[in-house]
Amino acid sequence: MEMLSGGDMLIRALHDEGVELIFGYPGGAALHIYDAIFNQDKVEHILVRHEQAATHAADGYARATGKPGVVLVTSGPGATNAITGIATAYMDSIPMVVISGQVTRDAIGSDAFQETDMVGVSRPVVKHSFMAQKAEDIPSIVKKAFHIATTGRPGPVVIDIPKDVTEPSEQYPYEYPETLKIRSYIPPQKGHTGQIKKAVEVLLSAKKPIIYAGGGVIQGEGSEEVTRLARSLGYPITNTLMGLGCYPATDKQFLGMLGMHGTYEANMAMHEADVILAVGARFDDRVTNSDVSKFCPNATILHIDIDPASISKTVTAHVPIVGPVKAVLKEMNEQIKASSTKVDKEALKTWWEKIDHWRERKCLEVAAEGETIKPQHVIQALYEVTNGDAYITSDVGQHQMFAAQHYHFDKPRRWINSGGLGTMGFGLPAAMGVQLAYPDATVACVTGEGSIQMCIQELATCKQCALPVKIVNLNNEALGMVKQWQDMQYGGRHSQSTYADSLPDFIRLAEAYGHEGVRIEKLSELKDKLAEAFAKKDKLVFIDVAVDQSEHVYPMAIKGGAMSEMFLSKTERT
Amino acid sequence: MRRIVSVLLENEPGALSRVVGLFSQRNYNINSLTVAPTDDETLSRLTLTTVGDDRKIEQIVKHLNKIVDVVKLVDLTEGSHVERELMLIKVKVSGAQRAEVMRLTEIFRGEIVDVTPTIYIVQMTGTSDKLDAFIAALEGTTILEVARTGVSGISRAEKTLSL
Ligand SMILES: Cc1ncc(C[n+]2csc(CCOP(=O)(O)OP(=O)(O)O)c2C)c(N)n1
Ligand SMILES: [Mg+2]
Secondary structure (H helix, E strand, C coil), X not given: CCEEEHHHHHHHHHHHCCCCEEEECXXXXXXXXXXXXXXXXXXXXXXXXXXXXXXXXXHHHHHHHCCCEEEEECCCHHHHHHHHHHHHHHHCCCCEEEEEEECCHHHCCCCCCCCCCHHHHHHHHCCEEEECCCHHHHHHHHHHXXXXXXXXXXCEEEEXXXXXXXXXXCEEECCCCCCCCCCCCCCCCCCCHHHHHHHHHHHHCCCCEEEEECHHHHHCCCHHHHHHHHHHHCCCEEECCCXXXXXXCCCCCEEEECCCCCCHHHHHHHHHCCEEEEECCCCCHHHHCCCHHHCCCCCEEEEEECCHHHCCXXXXXXXXXECCHHHHHHHHHHHHHHCCCCCCHHHHHXXXXXXXXXXXXXXXXXXXXXXXXXXXXXXXXXXXXXXCCCEEEECCCHHHHHHHHHCCCCCCCCEECCCCCCCCXXXXXXXXXXXXXXXXXXXXXXXXXXXXXXXXXXXXXXXXXXXXXXXXXXXXXXXHHHHHHHHHHCCCCXXXXXXXXXXXXXHHHHHHCCCEEEEECCHHHHHHHHHHHHHCCCCCEEEEEECCCCCCCCCEECCCCCCCCEECCCCCEC | CEEEEEEEEECCCCHHHHHHHHHHHCCCCCCEEEEEECCCCCEEEEEEEEECCHHHHHHHHHHHXXXXXXXXXXXXXXXXXXXXXXXXXXXXXXXXXXXXXXXXXHHCCCEEEEECXXXXXXXXXXXXXXXXXXXXXXXXXXXXXXXXXXXXXXXXXXXXXXX
């Protein structure tokens, strides 16, 4: 058998696991591993400029491809810097493996230089973690880590490796395990047929049904099946922020996003529905609007999720189905075909009439006001310029909601944002991960001048790797979403949410990093300048757009209300 | 409602902290906790008591099951079960109190396991309620120290928690 050091074993095991790309940043405790990276050419390493960005880049890569993202950091500050990105991946159930260097085994617990209890610090935000106590354990730990990260409800897994375990002079026989069994970890492979049958009966007897599909449909590769289901029934479908793209947004059965900034028609339809089929969604408070007692009072709730703990957590499911969404939906589709109960066409027609009436409200429409660029206009122009076919990453704030509302995603894995944790700084590194996965694709990062400054250093990584990401900065010179809440709930007192006099010149900033920049200030030049920037296929262009600073995101759920209670503009509410 | 949950856990480093961490992370109570290896040395058995309504307990059980190190678990309070707790209690005793505490210990079927001219250590096993009752019966006596193990339990009859 081949003899390898712990460091070499790790990199070889990653290769044997099919890993092509890792994102990382070196430091003392990881240096043996970095030397192992130097000595091979199978696994490529991307050097970021901050460990948080390594995790977001790996996360973006994972969201776009469905493959696990891989991160390598050193101990102490390297490890703690990675925590935000690990938590981001955890909240959105993204498969990721994070390898952290650790001080030597004999130094653990001695407050050694750059020692942090990574397994302890990361515990609440990982699916599982390992500490490699011996070099011989590395192959099986890697195998288990990838298995756990990618199966069941996916999530991040940490492997902490003491430096002496990767010692180059000590070599051990290497063999990558072909199979594995973890007796305490057996994710479900299919749903309960009896429960599915029950759900199908309820679904087919509905008069005012709606399908509410979330990020689990995308992560669980269930988009095709959910689309088939919705089409065959002719039922309306809405997506969560995380589910956008799992059903084609340009289809007439699609009601848009639901929830806090969801469309009027989606939220009204949810509120009035008699049957809700929730798929890979978790009744998050950004959907239910915190007071669950007012949530969808008339609905029988059918809930499909791989994670039993997501079912009946906040909202009680009348028919729970635990299982992988793809397998469950497939079985559902087969049962629907075979069922003697047929959709109530009359009732459905009346239901659609009602929905179409809500649609006429055109809740997302914005009027043009002279040369002022509304943030919504930018997303609309972006949609046109990219033919609706780009990968869009985003940061967190108003710009994120505008992007979710106005870019119509027809395919899964195209909309990449931090929904659960809401991490500012996510967008640019995530875009790097996507661009590295798909070098020829159009990748745009929709951001705000606040968020982009939280990982701006990654412009250097983009330079080093020649990543032609397009940054679309909706520059409202403020922490817009914070300001909106202060307008609506704090009497307009803009506490610490503005900084207009200290903003950098983003164009010169981009240039300083060796990229191009363009500033857009007039509505009449918006589309042309945007198109021009996107035509530069091999360049990163920082597109800084001066947008209306007073714009709010609407609709917006009224705090503590039912789903039907929304502000529709600064002056109107339901 | 008080619940007793027994968990078979991989005997791995970090496993216990994952279970305990879950409770603080999700704001669940742990009233008592015992853990020790079983006859199979790769497995530990952990028993904890907590309070909560059905909904909360359902969530606790689901989240415990999600922990990768958790092999199996049971809510013992769902069926009939035997539960025991061990207590060592050190009391200051002199004069007439010595006979009184000895009598109480007999009534509660405990044992005096250490004696000095001024001190008794009483050992008692039973349900938590019984131990509570004994402490209450000692009113008027100076209790110097109480060491309780927390509840351990097992289902009655054929039902088992094993691999
Ligand atoms: C790391 C982090 N810190 C704070 C917040 C709270 N927060 C949410 S949106 C927002 C403002 C974002 O400003 P900007 O990026 O300019 O976007 P805008 O809302 O103006 O479009 C803030 C501070 C957050 N989500 N993430
Ligand atoms: Mg802003």
